[in-house]
Amino acid sequence: MPYIKKEDRERIDELVEQLANMIRGIGHVNYAITKFLHTIIQGDEVDYALLNAMIGVLECAKLELYRMVVAKYEDKKRMKNGPVSDLDAKSLEDVR
Numbered sequence: 631m632p633y634i635k636k637e638d639r640e641r642i643d644e645l646v647e648q649l650a651n652m653i654r655g656i657g658h659v660n661y662a663i664t665k666f667l668h669t670i671i672q673g674d675e676v677d678y679a680l681l682n683a684m685i686g687v688l689e690c691a692k693l694e695l696y697r698m699v700v701a702k703y704e705d706k707k708r709m710k711n712g713p714v715s716d717l718d719a720k721s722l723e724d725v726r
Contacts, residue, residue, distance in 0.1 A: 649721060
């Protein structure tokens with residue numbers, strides 16, 4: 631869950647902002663995430679629990695991005711352009 635205390639965010643936000651300003655494409659995003667995880671893994675004793683936890687963090691971050699950003703974007707596009715079929719037409723009425 632990314633919703634950590636505000637006082638814990640300040641230094642992290644500064645560093646993330648600096649990194650984001652250096653990113654030049656989606657390949658660089660992938661590299662930065664991969665390098666970050668590798669750095670954490672190298673600092674700990676590698677075992678299945680740690681690797682499994684890393685996969686869990688990535689999965690939860692993906693799901694949270696979809697839930698909070700992508701789904702809202704898709705709802706706006708569906709309202710603007712119309713539903714694909716009757717299967718999503720009813721749910722379109724629910725978001726209006």
